[in-house]
Amino acid sequence: MISLVTDKEKISPRVIERLTRYLRCLENLSPDDYISSEEMAERMGLTAAQIRKDLSNFISDFGEGFGVRGKGYQVRILYSGIEKILGVHKTNNIIIIGAGRLGGALLAEPEFTKESFNVIGVFDVAEYKVGKEVNGIKIRHTSEIEYFLNTKDRVDIAILTVPKGVAQDIATTLIKAGVKSFLNFAPLKLEVPEDVVVSNIDLYGKLQELNYWKEKVNQW
């Protein structure tokens, strides 16, 4: 789903997707525990070889004590190593465009109260929403986006929860103002320059995929 295609980058998007899944797996364990690639593979429905291969791409990012023979990986070291690879140990400033139900739901996600993803602005086109607060953040009019981007803190990621018909125009405005990465919920492919990254979440598409696999199960 990452639209970034370049030979400067050897790591496949699938590897990065799996790294985030390794974090989910490790979150359920005690930081002091050790886990082998075999145990992780068992928990995640992957192969141990796949996990070792994924991690070996980043061997220089892990500190000492990574992968103790006969014991496996210490949860704390593996977790913080993956966080470092993903860059989520730093604070990322986020703006959300579209203060509808989905935008509101994202703001309420407990993950957004963590330091690594910090929502600094919420925008909507609806006048009656402007000035109201969602989870302590004042909703601004979308016409203020450019001014906001020029005068406030750096924006690392823009989340688009706007209707399909306006998503491209909003993305173009944000890109002109310097935004380089997007999480897009609108069901369309955004046209962006090469140095801009887009990750898409297509809810309806996910249901359509699921429907296909469900039908297959029923046929057996």
Added chain:
Amino acid sequence: MISLVTDKEKISPRVIERLTRYLRCLENLSPDDYISSEEMAERMGLTAAQIRKDLSNFISDFGEGFGVRGKGYQVRILYSGIEKILGVHKTNNIIIIGAGRLGGALLAEPEFTKESFNVIGVFDVAEYKVGKEVNGIKIRHTSEIEYFLNTKDRVDIAILTVPKGVAQDIATTLIKAGVKSFLNFAPLKLEVPEDVVVSNIDLYGKLQELNYWKEKVNQW
């Protein structure tokens, strides 16, 4: 993300994911138009060979007039063929577990007003929500799920928008009552039998992935 792993099924999850993206692409075109695999590839950032290979898996599912030499695919025929492959031409009954902001956001999605995905029940554990209506659907207590499943229409897909700590228990209850497919927003891997399919949407994981690619762009 599809946890279904079986040798009965030769089609890769990535192919099915791309089929849903082909639908998004075709939605922006007139049904009477023709589009070549090259044009689609250009619009989607894929190769024409990839698109032709994906579609060739399902050649028997498309009717006459599929892929006219020199003209390409007629949008109408390709679109309805992909819908048929995915099984989304039929009505799918959906229940949503968790009537929080995210559950409410999903109910408000315009896609759920389409015939193919029909929400027939919404459940929550919070007493103060029970009996209220969201988009015309009464919220029921989660303790009523089993009764509902035994007495109401068939449930095709359950969407879980519940906290991580309760997701597995709820999934287990639903599976016992006969639910075979899940769209899971809780950030954990559900343990399910082989004949149950799960598709995960991990919002925080998507942000973590995006963060990795963003950092890469900044380094160039």
